[in-house]
Amino acid sequence: MALDPLSSTFAALADPTRRAILARLALGETSVMELAEPFDMSLPAISRHLKVLEHAGLISRSREAQWRPCRIAPVAFKQADGWLGNFRQFWDESFNRLDGLLEEMKAEEAAKAPPRTKRKVKATREKKSGRTRG
Amino acid sequence: MDARVDRKLKITTPSDLEFAMTRQFDAPRHLVFDAMTKPDLVVRWLGCAELAMPVCEIDLRVGGAYRFVFRSSEGIEHVLSGTYREVARPERVVFGETFAMPGFTSDEYLVTSIFVEADGKTTLTTTIKHPTREARDGHLNSGIEKGVEPAYDRLADVVATMG
Numbered sequence: 152m153a154l155d156p157l158s159s160t161f162a163a164l165a166d167p168t169r170r171a172i173l174a175r176l177a178l179g180e181t182s183v184m185e186l187a188e189p190f191d192m193s194l195p196a197i198s199r200h201l202k203v204l205e206h207a208g209l210i211s212r213s214r215e216a217q218w219r220p221c222r223i224a225p226v227a228f229k230q231a232d233g234w235l236g237n238f239r240q241f242w243d244e245s246f247n248r249l250d251g252l253l254e255e256m257k258a259e260e261a262a263k264a265p266p267r268t269k270r271k272v273k274a275t276r277e278k279k280s281g282r283t284r285g
Numbered sequence: 286m287d288a289r290v291d292r293k294l295k296i297t298t299p300s301d302l303e304f305a306m307t308r309q310f311d312a313p314r315h316l317v318f319d320a321m322t323k324p325d326l327v328v329r330w331l332g333c334a335e336l337a338m339p340v341c342e343i344d345l346r347v348g349g350a351y352r353f354v355f356r357s358s359e360g361i362e363h364v365l366s367g368t369y370r371e372v373a374r375p376e377r378v379v380f381g382e383t384f385a386m387p388g389f390t391s392d393e394y395l396v397t398s399i400f401v402e403a404d405g406k407t408t409l410t411t412t413i414k415h416p417t418r419e420a421r422d423g424h425l426n427s428g429i430e431k432g433v434e435p436a437y438d439r440l441a442d443v444v445a446t447m448g
Contacts, residue, residue, distance in 0.1 A: 167357075167358075167359050168359075171357075171359065171361055174386070175386070175387075175388060175389060177423055178386075178389050178391070178423045179389075179419065179423055181388070185388055186388070188387065188388050189361065189386075189387030189388050238296075238424065238425050239294060239296060240333070241332075241333055242294055242306060242308075243294050244332075244333040245330055245331050245332060245333065246292075246294060246308050246310075246330075247292070248329070248330035249310065249317075249320055249321075249330040249331075250292065250310065250311070251330075252320055252326065252329050252330050253310055253311065253312035253316055253317065253320060254311075254312075256312065256316045256319070256320065256326075257312055257313075257316060260316070
């Protein structure tokens with residue numbers, strides 16, 4: 152509890168299981184039972200992870216229902232989101248790699264292309280239809 | 286050569302059910318289209334450092350299916366799969382997609398990618414339409430697990446400067 156909010160967020164995210172739990176909860180509210188399923192862990196072990204996430208303000212748990220559904224805490228999570236990266240990071244990283252691949256593809260195409268005088272429309276068409284695969 | 290290519294990924298929410306990603310590439314659109322639809326090319330860029338991609342199958346024709354499997358270092362699999370609805374190389378591809386991970390399978394959402402070329406550069410706009418707003422928001426947050434590692438390092442720097 153003595154930890155400042157950023158540090159407890161930090162500590163909560165240090166564990167891969169807790170990150171996986173968050174990734175799952177980002178998709179919607181769920182029960183502890185359902186959460187535990189893919190992890191091959193006991194319910195008490197999962198509950199301990201949930202407690203850490205709850206302390207860090209990353210999730211909230213309903214006290215009303217007996218099955219105590221878990222969900223991402225929207226406000227706290229939004230704060231952390233700026234540091235976390237998210238969906239954007241996946242595509243940013245992918246597209247940055249695609250930039251490199253496209254450079255290679257451009258060079259390859261330039262090397263393959265016949266000299267300008269010999270280039271014919273027909274050749275381009277054949278190549279196109281060959282690649283469309285129906 | 287004009288070096289002005291805007292490599293920044295822009296994400297917008299054109300409606301309650303949709304979000305759109307826009308990105309520019311310094312290459313003609315037939316190359317960008319191929320890089321996104323040929324499995325031997327897709328495996329070379331899609332994903333991130335924390336995820337392996339053991340399966341990448343694409344049957345690029347209307348009604349054809351595709352399947353991408355990503356596996357985290359903890360062995361957790363994320364599967365993107367779907368069916369092509371429109372295939373118009375090199376300008377447009379539309380598919381219905383489902384995302385699955387242990388304990389969760391999404392409803393199908395519709396993905397439309399449009400490739401616009403100008404001066405040898407391509408602007409790709411991908412619009413993703415979900416059946417509900419909750420599903421869309423969940424999708425936008427779904428990269429948490431993958432995105433957190435590098436961000437953790439940045440966070441460490443932030444903490445250090447905060448004293």
